[in-house]
Amino acid sequence: MSQTVFAPWNDPDEKPLIRFQNVTKKFGEFVAIDDLSLDIYAQEFFALLGPSGCGKTTMMRMLAGFESPTSGRIELAGQDIAPVPPNKRAVNMMFQSYALFPHLSVWDNIAFGLRRDKMSKDAIEARVAEMLKLTRLEKFARRKPHQISGGQRQRVALARSLAKAPKLLLLDEPLGALDKKLRQDTQFELMDIQESTGTTFVIVTHDQEEAMTVASRVAVMDEGRVIQVATPAEIYEAPNSVYVADFIGDVNIIEARTKAVGEDKYHLDWAEGQAPLTAASAKSFSADQKAHLAIRPEKIRISTERPEDAPNALQGKVLDIAYLGNLSTYHVELPGGQVIKAQTANTRRIARRDITWEDPVWISWSATAGVLLAE
Amino acid sequence: MRRFALIAVPYLWLLALFLVPFLIVFKISLSDTALAIPPYTPTIKDGISALIAELDFENFTFLASDDLYWKAYLSSLRIALISTILTLIVGYPIAYGMARAPEEWRATLMMLVILPFWTSFLIRVYAWMGILSNEGLLNQLLMWTGVVAEPLQILNTNTAVYIGIVYTYLPFMILPIYAALDRLDESLNEAAEDLGCSRMQAFWLVTIPLSRNGIVAGSFLVFIPALGEFVIPSLLGGSGTLMIGKVLWEEFFNNRDWPVASAVAVILLLILIIPIILFQRNQQKQAEAEQ
Numbered sequence: 001m002s003q004t005v006f007a008p009w010n011d012p013d014e015k016p017l018i019r020f021q022n023v024t025k026k027f028g029e030f031v032a033i034d035d036l037s038l039d040i041y042a043q044e045f046f047a048l049l050g051p052s053g054c055g056k057t058t059m060m061r062m063l064a065g066f067e068s069p070t071s072g073r074i075e076l077a078g079q080d081i082a083p084v085p086p087n088k089r090a091v092n093m094m095f096q097s098y099a100l101f102p103h104l105s106v107w108d109n110i111a112f113g114l115r116r117d118k119m120s121k122d123a124i125e126a127r128v129a130e131m132l133k134l135t136r137l138e139k140f141a142r143r144k145p146h147q148i149s150g151g152q153r154q155r156v157a158l159a160r161s162l163a164k165a166p167k168l169l170l171l172d173e174p175l176g177a178l179d180k181k182l183r184q185d186t187q188f189e190l191m192d193i194q195e196s197t198g199t200t201f202v203i204v205t206h207d208q209e210e211a212m213t214v215a216s217r218v219a220v221m222d223e224g225r226v227i228q229v230a231t232p233a234e235i236y237e238a239p240n241s242v243y244v245a246d247f248i249g250d251v252n253i254i255e256a257r258t259k260a261v262g263e264d265k266y267h268l269d270w271a272e273g274q275a276p277l278t279a280a281s282a283k284s285f286s287a288d289q290k291a292h293l294a295i296r297p298e299k300i301r302i303s304t305e306r307p308e309d310a311p312n313a314l315q316g317k318v319l320d321i322a323y324l325g326n327l328s329t330y331h332v333e334l335p336g337g338q339v340i341k342a343q344t345a346n347t348r349r350i351a352r353r354d355i356t357w358e359d360p361v362w363i364s365w366s367a368t369a370g371v372l373l374a375e
Numbered sequence: 376m377r378r379f380a381l382i383a384v385p386y387l388w389l390l391a392l393f394l395v396p397f398l399i400v401f402k403i404s405l406s407d408t409a410l411a412i413p414p415y416t417p418t419i420k421d422g423i424s425a426l427i428a429e430l431d432f433e434n435f436t437f438l439a440s441d442d443l444y445w446k447a448y449l450s451s452l453r454i455a456l457i458s459t460i461l462t463l464i465v466g467y468p469i470a471y472g473m474a475r476a477p478e479e480w481r482a483t484l485m486m487l488v489i490l491p492f493w494t495s496f497l498i499r500v501y502a503w504m505g506i507l508s509n510e511g512l513l514n515q516l517l518m519w520t521g522v523v524a525e526p527l528q529i530l531n532t533n534t535a536v537y538i539g540i541v542y543t544y545l546p547f548m549i550l551p552i553y554a555a556l557d558r559l560d561e562s563l564n565e566a567a568e569d570l571g572c573s574r575m576q577a578f579w580l581v582t583i584p585l586s587r588n589g590i591v592a593g594s595f596l597v598f599i600p601a602l603g604e605f606v607i608p609s610l611l612g613g614s615g616t617l618m619i620g621k622v623l624w625e626e627f628f629n630n631r632d633w634p635v636a637s638a639v640a641v642i643l644l645l646i647l648i649i650p651i652i653l654f655q656r657n658q659q660k661q662a663e664a665e666q
Contacts, residue, residue: 066565086568099566103584112580116571146664164570 006216007231008041015078017042017168017200018063023072025058025224032058033069034224042167045194045201047211049247050221056204060170063202064093077167087116092166096173098157100145106156107132107141113164131159134193151182158190162197171203175210187213208248212236220244236296242373245294250329252300252340254293258285258372266372268293271336278311281372295370297343302330303362304354310364316340318359323350330355332363397644404637405430415633434638443622444639448646450617454533454608455601458540462597463590465541466548470589471582473549474556485553488546500539500610507535507611531613539607544600548593555589556582588661595654602650603643619643 008014016039025033032055040046048056061067062074065086074081081089092113100109110131114124132138135155140148145156154174161169174190175183191214194201205211211218212232219229220243228240239245242253256268256277266285267276270293279293307313319339320331329343342363346353355361407429409416417429438444473484491499506512507530514526529535559582567577583590605620612618619639626636 064565064569066568086565087571087573091569093566093569095562095566097560097562099560099562101563101566101581101585103587112567113570116576160570 006043008044009039009217014041016040016075017044017077018202019073019075020059021073021075023062023069023074025055025062025067026070031224033062035072036224036226038219038226038229040200040202042200043198045191045203045214045216047215047218048202048204048221049208049211049218050206051247052206054221055224056206056221057172060093060172060202060204063168064091064170065089090167091170092161092164092168093170094157094161094172094174096176098145098153098177100153100156100160102145105142105144106137106148109145109156110160110163112160117164127163131163134162134196135159150177151186154178154186158193162193162199165197166199168200168202171201173205174203175205175207183210184213190214212248220247222247238371239294239373241375242292242294245371245373250297250341250343252295252297254295254338254340254370256291256293258289258291259287260285265367266291268372271334271338274314274336278367279370279372280367283372283374285372285374289374292373292375293370294373295365297329297341298327299369300340300342300363300365302332302342302344302355303364304359306362307364311367312369313362313364314340315360315362318355318357318361321355321357328353330361332361400637400640402430403633404434404635404641405432406634407433408632408634413633414631434634435642437635438638438642444619447617447619447622448642451602451604451619452646454536454540454616454618455598455604458537458544458601459594459598461537462541462544462548463594466545466593467552467590469545470549470552470556473553474559481557488549491546496543497606499543500606503535503539503542503611504530507538530611531616533612533616535611535613536608536616536618539611540597540601540604543607544597547596551592551596552586552589555586559585588657588664591657592654592661595650595657599647599650599654602647 018038018040020036020038023033023036024031034055036055036059048059050056058067062069063076063081065081065084068082076089076091101112104112107128110128111124114127119127128141129138132141135158137152137155137159140152140156145153148156154177158174171190175186178186187210190201194214203211203214212235215232217229217231218235220227220235222243228235228244230238235244235248239248245251246253254268254270254277256270259267259269259276261267261278264280264282266279266281268279268291269276277293285291301307301310306315314334316332316334318330319333322329322331323346326346327343328346329341332340332342334340340363403415406415406417408414417426419426421429469488473481473488476484504511508514509526509528509530511530513529514523517523518526529538563581563585564577567581568574572580603620604618605624608616608618608621609624612621623636623639623643626632626639630636
């Protein structure tokens with residue numbers, strides 16, 4: 001089976017659609033964006049992920065033209081966009097508040113941008129009809145924004161920003177105002193629309209699940225800097241720092257000192273009087289270097305008997321059980337007081353669960369289950 | 376029950392101080408002038424049947440036949456309309472500036488708009504006489520800077536009346552427009568720009584339509600009192616300034632013709648009812664739109 005994987009970021013000949021070059025943005029003394037460089041490729045669904053105040057919205061507003069960088073250069077398709085005002089950029093934005101014009105109908109909202117382009121009446125009508133169909137809003141064309149539901153408003157905002165067929169669509173927390181179920185449905189809709197229109201999407205979100213679901217690549221940001229840019233799977237499986245590992249999903253962090261034992265293999269001294277842990281790492285660590293072992297809870301097995309083949313096995317006591325329906329997370333307290341989370345799928349009915357509170361248990365994981373991080 | 380009492384108080388107040396006086400004025404407008412105290416006939420002393428028998432619409436037909444009166448009405452309408460437009464032109468940018476000012480400044484700016492109300496309206500109009508007269512501050516300044524050689528005749532002209540009305544009623548224009556602009560989401564303008572509008576286009580296509588209710592409310596709040604304005608035209612206007620408020624005053628105090636004066640007042644009220652109803656409908660529509 002041959003399939004071309006969409007990964008323009010791995011192709012050195014590919015020209016990025018957007019290029020941030022050493023961009024810094026200051027508001028007074030406050031540094032919102034700190035010497036940031038980033039490439040985004042055409043047709044990507046790119047997510048800027050980070051806690052509030054990390055600078056992700058500022059990046060988006062610089063792309064839209066509402067802010068200009070204090071220093072550095074932003075290119076769109078090879079052109080420096082600093083001198084281009086927002087109304088002349090082939091970039092459209094979907095606002096967090098949707099910013100629908102309350103005095104105009106759904107139809108007129110979608111036609112708003114097209115009218116500015118001096119398109120013919122017929123062309124506008126055809127394009128609006130196409131957008132209404134794409135977002136399944138045909139029935140609501142004559143309504144005013146306050147006469148439709150939140151989910152419909154979100155689709156109007158999307159239709160309006162897509163109507164001008166921009167090179168780049170910016171989405172600022174587009175699903176923030178929707179409830180969870182609707183949000184999940186809409187995520188898939190967004191992906192479908194992104195694929196069918198072939199537009200490059202840049203989405204800003206603080207919801208890591210959302211970023212993982214929709215994006216081709218995710219940039220994890222903190223305090224005006226990009227910490228890691230990678231595909232969702234890489235971000236999750238191979239975070240480059242404790243910050244990223246901790247920000248995305250649930251993780252156990254074990255602090256230890258390294259000792260090389262053979263190629264790419266390390267022994268970790270993590271607590272006095274305890275046998276060292278074994279971990280594989282492609283990144284090299286010097287002897288007795290401080291390191292953090294990050295392991296996802298679902299990669300840790302929990303059992304009542306000591307597993308025979310596991311390179312890492314520790315005994316502890318069940319402190320707490322978080323029952324999530326499909327999954328259960330066990331909080332296991334080690335003799336040193338450290339709590340490790342282990343997650344298992346609930347393949348059996350809950351009545352047949354053989355581990356309960358205060359039970360002595362064994363937790364175990366393989367050498368490759370965790371990631372060894374320097375910082 | 377308590378709610379009823381709460382509503383009853385203002386309604387009784389309006390009944391006693393608006394409806395009853397209006398009925399008295401209406402009755403006088405149907406009477407004839409007489410050399411007596413009070414200066415009209417018939418009065419309630421003549422008995423109810425004689426009273427009703429002698430009332431007629433003579434004064435209203437007189438108003439229609441003498442062109443002084445309808446010219447005064449038309450002139451008032453014109454002056455009120457022009458001053459409303461001028462107040463809007465002056466007031467809108469002020470309201471816009473206030474709404475766009477930093478959050479911490481807005482309360483202060485609002486205070487400054489309301490501040491003139493702390494001084495009597497009459498004193499402020501007198502102060503304008505001091506500014507606009509031939510030897511007034513404005514002319515002194517203009518002559519000192521050499522802009523004009525002779526003092527400008529501003530006081531006692533329609534120009535002075537416009538200045539007076541715009542000055543006096545400006546806060547009534549600013550406040551409703553400010554309220555509308557203050558609620559306007561800044562991202563709407565950004566969205567308009569994002570979709571290809573220049574700043575100016577965004578202003579006309581988004582800001583103006585969305586502050587329409589404020590503009591309409593402010594315009595009525597200026598137009599309605601300006602139409603019957605008496606103090607400003609009589610203090611700042613000249614003999615050529617014809618406004619119905621002044622005519623009314625002269626009928627009452629110079630001609631001592633209470634019945635005709637009352638008829639003038641009744642017609643003025645009828646003219647005012649139209650914009651008041653329109654104003655009410657605007658307020659109602661706005662309330663509905665916000666639900």
